[in-house]
Amino acid sequence: MPKISKLGYLVPQFPGQTHIFFWREIQKIEDAGVEVCLFSTRPPPPGLISHAWSQSAMERTEYLASTSLSSLLLSLPRLPLGELLREGIGREFWRDVLISLPAARRLAQLCRARGISHVHAHSCGRAAMIAALAKRLYGLNYSISLHGPLEDYGPGQRFKWRGAKFATIITEALLQDVRPKLGEALPDRVVIQPMGVDTDRLHRTAPYQPPQPGETLRLFTCARLHLVKGHIDVLQAVRLLLDRGMDVRLEIAGEDDAGGGGFHTVLDEKIQELGLQDHVTLMGAVPEETVRAKLFEAHLFVLASWSEPLGVAYMEAMSCEVPVIGTDAGGVRELITDGQDGILVPPKAPEALADAISDLASDPKKCLGLSVAGRRTVVDRFGAGRGADTLIREASRV
Structure with missing residues (x-):
């Protein structure tokens, strides 16, 4: 099986204070010879931009959030209304769809221009909605990761998961929780894949010393x-x-x-x-x-x-x-x-x-x-x- 040469990597509000895991994973992917093209919904608030690598990460990230009315209007005729109406989940869902449409169009355009055939959305929130719409409207393949309880990521989960080529879930407990909630919308390929850390970087150079009597x-x-x-x-x-x-x-x-x-x-x-x-x-x-x-x-x-x-x-x-x-x-x-x-x-x-x-x-x-x-x-x-x-x-x- 030939290895993919380019991978789209979509993280919401990247790079935030808790995004070290994503940055290290990106580096490991690139070490393996795969080009990573970074996408995000929008930059994080200034108070959360804290790492030495944050600026370089922002410079190579394409931010997809858009208020372009023309992009929205051009996307509307492509909407899979039948599938969306079957979700029938209310105002918040439809608001998320409309907000995500211009971003989905931009993601698809950027991926086509760069020769990217697959995007991984490291979230089941709006990033997953953008990827799901880019698939339905423009044929871009995507996958998603679940990092926490499904309820934390907003409505429309069956729509987001149904089009994914595969999914990663960080724990067995979360997988067992989502199975009955997603039913047939769960992709055929689901991998239990925990987050990880760079153990070479997070390694002591001097032995750990336990607390001593009388010491703070x-x-x-x-x-x-x-x-x-x-x-x-x-x-x-x-x-x-x-x-x-x-x-x-x-x-x-x-x-x-x-x-x-x-x-x-x-x-x-x-x-x-x-x-x-x-x-x-x-x-x-x-x-x-x-x-x-x-x-x-x-x-x-x-x-x-x-x-x-x-x-x-x-x-x-x-x-x-x-x-x-x-x-x-x-x-x-x-x-x-x-x-x-x-x-x-x-x-x-x-x-x-x-x-x-x-x-x-x-x-x-x-x-x-x-x-x-x-x-x-x-x-x-x-x-x-x-x-x-x-x-x-x-x-x-x-």
Whole structure:
């Protein structure tokens, strides 16, 4: 089977603060000799553009969002009205279709000009709608990835999935959830393909050192600032630990979706309310080099998500041999085995989280064991090259 030579790669609002995974996968695809042509819906808010590679990524990305009335009018006669009407899902669906039509036309034109026969949409939201319309109206082949609960990606999912040549889904749990919801719209080829990380880059140059008696416990969290990421639960756990007499310092890397004017302010107020000004720092959106440096400094990585499809942030910490405490939520169990390569606590349980932090902080042998086992799990199962290999193999079969 001949290998595909060019691949369209469509990511919404690229490059955002959480898009390191996509950038590393793109590099792995290109290392394999496949040219990647980057597309996105629109640039992210300025406050979320944080990486050293962000500017170069933006310069090579074609942004598809368009308000061109002429492009919309030229696309309307091509609409597959029969298929769309069968969806019958209401105003939000039709609004998404109309917004996506000019972008779908532009995507098809750009792909035709560049000799691209296949586009992978790394989302089941508007990016997937654009790709689905480009297929129905202009014959462009596409595939999609599901990174979280189907309900998070808007209406019209059966329309988006039905035209895809193949799909990747990051966990077995998500696949089992979508099967009855999509039914016959699920593509014949579905691959369980987790996100991955660059384990060569995320590798310690000095051995991990567990916390020592009397030393300030250094905790690190990296996640966008959002209620469901459980940041407030971690703040409450830190307050509990301080009240027990433990000296704790927490740094949180990440920003809210508004670039700093949203949930960031809620967390600022909570830090003040709990009296944690001298113990907690909100770092905002930071480059990957800063995240890596903070992981190398940390005694423990803590992320208390209420729901987490899988968790690239956990992978990054584990790759850097930092013991991880997470929550038994969503698909995290497909990454972390409790007590073996990380610790899992129930979501929305600050006291259980504080107990887990305290127990690990007082058990250096356990910390060292989790450090080694966590790194081994990510190297064996969650390298960035696996996703690249999957996309190349499956797109080459189209």
